[in-house]
Amino acid sequence: MLIRLCYASTRVERETNLLEDLSNILSTARQFNQEHQIYGVLYYAEGTFFQCLEGHKTVLEALYERILNDPRHANVQRFSDQFLEQPCFSKWSMKYVNDFTKISRFFAKLGLDKFQPDQLDERQVQDFVSLLLKIKN
Template identity: 30%
Template structure:
């Protein structure tokens, strides 16, 4: 059974671009091993991440994140079983939105996803759109 978890958190420290790249590389490496897709966004000291994949792998990954010292004030905003992945085809699964062009690419992808008219997908899309709205 597939599952998605979306969470937001505060960074425990002011993250440099190099630190963010290391976090991204580690997340991508770990999630590829477990066939977890999704998106990771860092903005103004906050993270938003969507994880999707096998229920057991997503739950285990989220539990590890909860105890990661780089995060504080973690709030799980979505925790649902899903029939299909939302971010499976997006930029090899994970991305950090750090420029207007990347925001525009993500925004175009989210618009395309909305056409599916899936309630859970639209809920996740709305969370991501709200989180990144100040970038554009």
């Protein structure tokens, strides 16, 4: 059964800098995801991660447990899973979006003055995922 699993989390400040953390997360995710037929997108801004993962439910549940235990993440909030016929992010083992302008506009239209994915309702999460899918990097 294919699902979409999305979550938001706060980045835990550590000795490593942000670019090193992002590089490590992306390289590890891309290799692991390619081996396990997982697809998705990662966005980071203002101390907050948002990640959308698509794949088989059992594999994603195990991966999500690893994320919960990852010391780089705190205050992890999982959104409702969506069942999929096929993955939407199948072009990417892990797409990274860095278009702050479009994301800022999206959140401003919702009345939020900064990137706050934890404030999104389920419909808004799906709208946000659609935006991330459309953004070309």
